[in-house]
Amino acid sequence: MATTEEIRAKLAELVNDIAGTPVEKVQLDKSFVDDLDVDSLAMVEIIVGCEEAFSVTIPDEESKNLVTVGDAVAYIEAHQA
Amino acid sequence: MTTIVITGLGATTPLGGDVPSTWEAMLAGRSGVRQIQAEWAAELPVRIAGQVLVDPSERIDRVKARRLDRSTQLALIAAQEAWEDAGFTWEHPGAVDPQRLIVSVASGIGGLHSLLDNWDTHKEKGYRRVSPFTIPMLMANAPAANVGLAVGAKAGVHAPVSACASSNEAISLAIDRLKLGRADIAVVGGTESTIHPLPIAAFAQMQALSKRNDEPERASRPWDRGRDGFVLAEGAAVLVVETLEHALARGARIYATLAGSGITSDSHDIVQPEPSGEGQAGAVLKALADSGLSASDIKHVNAHGTSTPQGDLTEAQSIKMALGTGPIVTSTKSMTGHLLGGAGSLETLACVLALRDRLVPPTINLDDPEPGLPIDIAATVRELPAGDIAAVNNSFGFGGHNVAVIVTSEHATR
Numbered sequence: 001m002a003t004t005e006e007i008r009a010k011l012a013e014l015v016n017d018i019a020g021t022p023v024e025k026v027q028l029d030k031s032f033v034d035d036l037d038v039d040s041l042a043m044v045e046i047i048v049g050c051e052e053a054f055s056v057t058i059p060d061e062e063s064k065n066l067v068t069v070g071d072a073v074a075y076i077e078a079h080q081a
Numbered sequence: 082m083t084t085i086v087i088t089g090l091g092a093t094t095p096l097g098g099d100v101p102s103t104w105e106a107m108l109a110g111r112s113g114v115r116q117i118q119a120e121w122a123a124e125l126p127v128r129i130a131g132q133v134l135v136d137p138s139e140r141i142d143r144v145k146a147r148r149l150d151r152s153t154q155l156a157l158i159a160a161q162e163a164w165e166d167a168g169f170t171w172e173h174p175g176a177v178d179p180q181r182l183i184v185s186v187a188s189g190i191g192g193l194h195s196l197l198d199n200w201d202t203h204k205e206k207g208y209r210r211v212s213p214f215t216i217p218m219l220m221a222n223a224p225a226a227n228v229g230l231a232v233g234a235k236a237g238v239h240a241p242v243s244a245c246a247s248s249n250e251a252i253s254l255a256i257d258r259l260k261l262g263r264a265d266i267a268v269v270g271g272t273e274s275t276i277h278p279l280p281i282a283a284f285a286q287m288q289a290l291s292k293r294n295d296e297p298e299r300a301s302r303p304w305d306r307g308r309d310g311f312v313l314a315e316g317a318a319v320l321v322v323e324t325l326e327h328a329l330a331r332g333a334r335i336y337a338t339l340a341g342s343g344i345t346s347d348s349h350d351i352v353q354p355e356p357s358g359e360g361q362a363g364a365v366l367k368a369l370a371d372s373g374l375s376a377s378d379i380k381h382v383n384a385h386g387t388s389t390p391q392g393d394l395t396e397a398q399s400i401k402m403a404l405g406t407g408p409i410v411t412s413t414k415s416m417t418g419h420l421l422g423g424a425g426s427l428e429t430l431a432c433v434l435a436l437r438d439r440l441v442p443p444t445i446n447l448d449d450p451e452p453g454l455p456i457d458i459a460a461t462v463r464e465l466p467a468g469d470i471a472a473v474n475n476s477f478g479f480g481g482h483n484v485a486v487i488v489t490s491e492h493a494t495r
Contacts, residue, residue: 051209
């Protein structure tokens with residue numbers, strides 16, 4: 001089971017890879033779209049990247065609720081195997 | 082009557098990563114055709130291509146590049162060079178009135194790598210791994226749209242598709258739009274990147290490609306009796322063109338006049354040119370009429386000249402039919418290979434530089450010319466006369482598309 005910090009760090013890596021945002025900016029309170037230069041299509045890639053990295057399934061209707069990095073980390077923590 | 086002039090040039094080709102290096106290689110008669118080093122090439126009947134000399138990853142930021150097909154990346158590199166060459170700053174829209182700025186940048190095939198790579202991903206890993214950027218990467222208007230975003234064009238972004246005539250058609254479309262008064266300035270050109278096993282297999286199955294795998298630099302040999310097909314190549318070429326009035330008002334350096342264009346369609350066969358050359362000659366005659374010029378004004382032709390057995394002969398006839406035997410003809414595809422949708426604009430760009438330097442680049446590998454050719458082909462660099470002269474660039478495409486563009490030395494900044 002990945003810890004909160006491990007999940008955040010992996011997410012930071014994904015956001016950096018996909019949107020070019022510096023990893024240190026990817027903190028729990030930050031909004032993907034408003035703070036981290038992630039547009040709607042890049043968000044899809046981040047969601048899929050999370051599914052691959054943490055062996056979780058994030059349905060499209062759920063992904064709409066993942067506004068901040070903290071939302072995504074919480075979802076993954078609750079659903080990882 | 083609106084006069085249109087050419088004020089910026091950009092290119093990235095198998096001969097060089099920009100216009101000066103490409104032109105220098107053309108005048109030196111260097112070939113940009115090489116063996117393909119990728120593993121997949123080993124099992125193909127054709128293992129040579131004109132690959133860009135400077136990889137786009139050296140010029141385009143990684144994060145940006147992952148949402149752009151390689152064909153769009155090449156277009157952006159060429160467009161940036163052209164836009165800056167014309168005196169503007171890249172990615173700072175507003176230098177010209179956006180409502181008077183258009184883009185007309187073609188690709189013959191579109192984002193082929195993006196399409197096929199994502200299909201591979203789909204087959205191997207399932208739909209969930211398909212990139213959400215696939216569609217905006219593969220659409221054939223993606224190069225034009227991305228150039229439009231970079232320069233801030235709001236008067237229209239166009240991407241005519243007519244196979245290997247596409248970028249000449251893009252130039253022609255812009256000429257018409259400017260002459261109609263729809264815009265004052267245009268970014269025009271074309272791009273292509275199809276060096277991938279599928280198109281190579283497909284063109285090879287058509288028997289369209291040269292199989293001279295052991296002598297890549299000698300493979301593209303228009304009008305030579307030993308020619309056995311064209312060489313697939315990638316790259317992009319872009320020009321900035323504007324009304325003379327607009328260019329003079331901003332004190333722009335002028336390379337040449339973009340005098341006019343002509344378009345015909347063969348309505349004969351989906352791939353074979355109409356054998357008499359009537360359709361091809363018709364495009365040149367229409368371009369002459371559009372330009373207000375006569376055949377005797379044309380001193381140089383950059384031919385389509387792909388190095389296919391039938392195509393080269395038909396074109397030789399059509400050039401003679403339209404222009405007689407006077408112009409010095411060359412095929413720079415002997416050096417670059419065939420850039421498909423990027424070919425027309427690259428060869429129009431070569432015409433501009435030929436007029437500027439009064440030098441026609443050679444048709445290399447013309448060791449044993451077809452007997453009885455009715456045109457004067459430059460096997461070595463040839464000089465053009467002084468004074469106001471004109472050049473024709475021919476581009477033809479599968480589907481029977483014939484597009485001729487004429488540039489003249491008129492209004493060039495001396």
